[in-house]
Amino acid sequence: MRSRTSLQVRLPMLIFALEIVMLVLYSLFVTYDDNANAKMQNNETNPMENSMYRDYPYFADVQVMIFVGFGCLLAFFRFYGFSGMVFNFLTAAFAIQWATLIQGFFQFYYDGKIHVGVINLLNAEFACAVVLISYGAVLGKTSPVQLVVMALLEIPVFAVTEWAVLKYIRINDAGGTILIHLFACYFGLGVTFVLYRPSLNSGHAKEVTSYNSDILSVMGTLFLWVFWPSFNSALTFKGDDQHRAILHTFIGLSSSTITAFALSAMFNKRGKLTMADIQNVTLAGGVTVGASVDMMISPAAAFALGIMGCTACFFGYKYLTPFMARRLRIQDQCGIHNLHGLTGLISSTAGICAILLATEETYGPSLYQIFSHRAPPEGDPKLAELRQLIPGLKPGLGRTAKEQALFQLAAVFATIAASAVGGVLTGFVMKLKFMASPSDEDCFDDELFFDVPSDFDTGIVLKMEKILDEKSQSIPMNITKDQ
Template sequence: MALLEIPVFGATEWAVVKYLKINDAGGSILIHIFACYFGLGVTFVLYRPSLNEGHPKETTSYQSDLLSVMGTLFLWVFWPSFNSALTFKGDDQHRAVLHTFIGLSASTITAFALSSMLSKNGKISMADVQNVTLAGGVTVGASVDMMISPAAAYVLGILGCIACMLGYKYLSPFLAHRLRLQDQCGIHNLHGLTGLISSLAGICAILLASEETYGPSLYQTFSHRAPPEGDPLLAELQEFIPDLEAGLGRTAREQALFQVAAVCGTIAVAAVGGLLTGVVLKLPYLASPSDENCFDDELFFNVPPDYNYASSPQDVWSYVLRDANKTDADWCNKKTEHEQEE
C-alpha cells in the first residue's frame, strides 16, 4: 500500500502547491485529509463483514497501552515543531508554536472530561487519552501561522476534541455497518474530521485577514496575495520587507476559494487513489490473511515466547510476579546450598 500511496501523495502535493498555491502550514489538507481518505478508500475495498462484530485479538494490554501513551507524549511535545517547521521565521513561527500548544492543551483537558462523561462507569479510557488529546494539534494546523486569537486556538482545540471523541463513539460504528468503512484506528476521527474543521477555520482566517491587522507582513503570511511583478505597490512593500517576493495579487476571497478547491480536490484524489490501491491489494496472488489471522503479529514477525501469555493487564502482572517469585526462590535455593557447603 505504501508503494502506491506515496506516489499519489507526491503528485497531489505537487499539483496543489504548484497550481492552487494554498496556505496549509500544519498539513491539515495535504497530510491529514489526504491520508485519511486514502485509507478509507482502501478499507472500503478490503471490507470484511465478519470483523464488524469484533475479533478476539482486537484488544489492548497493559504493555501496549503504556507504549501508546509514551508515543502520545512524544507527539504532544513535538507537534508544535511539526506545525511551525514550514512557516516564516519570526512572528509566524512564534504564532504557530503558541497556537499549537494552546490547541493541544484545550483538547487534552476536554478529552479527560469527555472520556469520563461518556463512559458508562464514569472512568477515563486510555484509548481516548492516546488519540483524542492530539486532536487540537490538527484542528489549528491550517490557520496555525495566522493571526487568530489564543481564544480561537483554544476553541478549535475543544471543537476538534469533541468531534474526535463523538466520532470514535458513534461515527466509526456507523461507517462500519452502513458504509463498509472499517476504520480500525479511528483515522477519520483524529485526522479526517479535525482536518476538515481545520480547513474551515483556515478559510475563515483568510477571509478575515487584512492589511490593517497584519500590516506589511500580510504579504509574507499570504505570499500569493502579494502584488505581482511590476506593480508599484510591490516596490513600496519591499522598502519595509526587502526579501518580499512578487505574488499573484489574489484577494482574500480568491485565496479562500483556492483553499476550498484544494480540500475538495485532495479528498477526491485520495479517495480514488485509495480505491484503486484496495483493488490491487485484493488481488489473489497477494495472499491476504484470513479473518482469523487479523490483528496477529505472529503471521509476519518472530514473536517472543510470552507473546500469547501477556494479553491482558492481569496476565502481564501475573507474568511479572511469576518472574519475581522465581527469582526469589532461586536466590533462596542458592543461599541454602552455600550454607550447606560451609
C-alpha cells in the same frame, strides 16, 4: 493457510527489487545541495550559516514522532505489538527513501539532478506521516508486503497532489491540514473500503488491548504531543510566523487534552476514564489549528479550536466509526477519520475564516509574505512600495481575500477526491492474492508474521480468559468474587 502468508519469498523479492531500482535512480539523479556540497564552500564560508543548523532540529523532532510516536501509538493491540511497531518501522524507512526521490523530481530537480539536503528529508518525513496515518485504517488486517506496496503507490499520488495544489491552486497550509491530514485520512479510508472484511464488524477475539499495550500506546501519544509544535511549525517562515505556530499548537493541544479527559469521564457509563480517548482524542488540537497555525488568529481562537477538534473527534469515535463500518463498509481500525478527517475539515474551515479576516491593519506589510498569493503581481506599482518595507518580497497573484478563500475550498475538495480515488485503486492492488494478506482469523496476531517468544500464546490466553469469564458469570449476584 499459513503458507499463503509466508514472507520468505514475497517480502525479500519485493524489497530487493525496489532497493535496486532506487539505487539506480539515486545514482543517476541525486546529488548534494549547496549546503552539503564541499565544492560550494570556501575559507570565507561561515559554517554556522549552513541550513543544517536551521532545519535539523525540526527534522530530529519529526523523526521521533515518526519512529517512536507512531510506532508506540500503533502497538495498542494486546497480541499485535510487534507488528504495530515493526511494520511502522519498515514502512517509514521505505517511505522516506522513496519520498526523497519522488518529491525531489517535483521540488528540488534542476540541472538534471535532485539536490538533496536536510530539508528534503524533512519534506520526505511529512510524506511518510501521510502513509503512516493511512496505515492506521488497516492496522492488524494487512501484511508487511501490502504495507510496502501501499507506501510505494501512495507516495507518488501524494507528491503529484501536493505539487498540483501548491503550484496551481496555491494555498496556505502551514500545518499540513489539507495536504497531510485530509489526504492521508481519505486515502486510508479508500484502501480499507476495498479491503472490507464483513466478519470483523462483529468483533474479533484478538482485537483487544492489555494493561501493558495501553501504556505503550500512551507513551506514543506523549511523544507525538510533545513534538507536535515542531511538526506544525517546521515549514513556516522563520521568525514571528514560526513563533505563532508553536504557540498555537501548544495551546490547541493543551485545550484538547483537558477537554478529552472531561468528555471521557462524562460519557463513560461508570464515570471512569477510557484509555482509547487518552491515546487519540487528546491529540485532536494539533490537527485543528494546522491550517491557520501561522496566522494572527489569537491565542483564544487556538484554545477554542482545540476544544472543537477534541469534541468532534470524541463523538466521531463513539458514534461515527461504528456507523461507517456497518453502513458504509469502511472499517477504520484506528479511527483516522476522527483524528485527521473531522478535525482536518474543522481546521480547513478555520483557515478559510482566518484568510477572509486577514487585513493590513492586523498583519502590517507582512500580510503579503504570509498570504503571498495576495501580493501584487510583477509590474504593479504597489509591489515596488511594499518592497521598500519588505526587501526581496516576491510578486504574488494579486488575489483578494475572497478569491483566496475559494481556492482554499477548491484545494480541500481536490485533495479529498484525489486521495480517495488513489486509495481505492491502491486497495485493489493490495487485494491481489500474492500480497500475503492474513485471513480473518489471523488478523491482529503477531504470530502470523513473527517468531514470537515462548511466553506468547494467544490461544491459551484467550481460552483462560473465556473460562474465567464463564466462572464469573456463574457466581450468584448476591455473592462477590472475593467470597
